[in-house]
Amino acid sequence: QKKVDLSFSNRGKSLEDELNETNEFYLSRGIAVIHKKPVPIQVVNVNYPERSAAVITEAYFRTPSTTDFNGVWQGNYIDFEAKETKSATSFPLQNIHDHQVEHMQSVSKQGGVVFFIVKFTSLDRYFIVPYDNFEKYWERMKKGGRKSITLIEFETMSLEILPRFNPRLDYLKAVSIMTTTSNNATERQEDV
C-alpha cells in the first residue's frame, strides 16, 4: 500500500517533483502533454562492455539554453522555467541565464504561452509569472537596478498557485486565467 501525505504540505519535496507529478496527472487525464526536458549533458567518453549497457565514464553538465518544461495544452504551446528560492522576502535573478530569457522572448513573439513558476520554499508559496510581466524586472536589473524581485512585487504582478492534493500544483488553471485576461486586454486595444 502506498503511503499518502494527508497534510497536503509536502514540505521538502522539490518544485521539480511537484511539477512532474502535476504533469503526470495532466497526461493521465488527457488534459495536457507537458514534460521536463532532460538536463543537457556533454558526453566525452563511453565504454561499451560486452553483453551489458554502454557506460558513460566522462561527461559534463552544460548550461541550459532553454527552459525546464514545455509541451502542449489545448493546442497552445506551453513553455516555462521553474525556480525555487530559500529567501522569504525576494527572488534573486542571478541564477536565470541570459540565454533562457532570450529563449522565452522568442517563444513569446512566436505566440507561445511562456512563464515562470517560482516557489518560496520557506513560505511554501508558489507564484506564476507571465514572461511579459517578468521582462520589466529583468530590464530593471540590466539597467543597474535591483537584482531580485521582491515578494511584494510578486503579490501584485503574478498569480499565486495554492497547492492542493491532486494535482499538486494546478498551474494550468492559472494559465487559463492569465490567457483569458491578456486576450481581453488585446481585444480592448483593438477596439480603440
Add this chain to the structure above:
Amino acid sequence: QKKVDLSFSNRGKSLEDELNETNEFYLSRGIAVIHKKPVPIQVVNVNYPERSAAVITEAYFRTPSTTDFNGVWQGNYIDFEAKETKSATSFPLQNIHDHQVEHMQSVSKQGGVVFFIVKFTSLDRYFIVPYDNFEKYWERMKKGGRKSITLIEFETMSLEILPRFNPRLDYLKAVSIMTTTSNNATERQEDV
C-alpha cells in the same frame, strides 16, 4: 572564411545536424523556435573536484519516452521524431518505441502538430509524415502485418522535402501545406 558546400548534397551529414541547422535558420529569422531535446541520461556518480567543473563519472543512456524535437511556430505546438534508414526500399519500424508513439498520439489529441521526418540516406530523399497518416502503418504492424513502411507507400501518403541550400530542410513549408490540407478536410466535413 567559412567553407561552403556548393553541391547542396551534404551527403554524410546526419539528419539531426541538418535539422539543427534548419532550426537555427528559423530561430535567427524569427520564423519558429524549435529545438532538439537533450538525450536523456541517468547520472549515477558525479565527482566535484576543487576549482573545476563537476565531472560525471558514471551514467547511462535512457530510452527516450518522447520525441526528438519540439517547439512553437506561429502559435502552433510542433513535435516530431527524426529517423534515418540506410535501406533504399523501406523504413523499418523496429527502432520506434511504443512510448514515442503513445506520446505522439497524446500530442495529436491535444491539438499539436505532430509528425515524422524520415531520411532515406542512400537515396538522399526526405519525407514528412503526419502522425495521423503514420498510425495505420503502425497498427498494421501491431496486427501482425509488415514491420516497415515501403518507399512506395511514402510516395503516396507523405510529402517529400527537397533539400535546399539554406534552410537545408524547409520542413515548416511542408507542415504549412499539411495543416492547410487537413483544415480544408475538416471544413469539408463540417459542411456535410
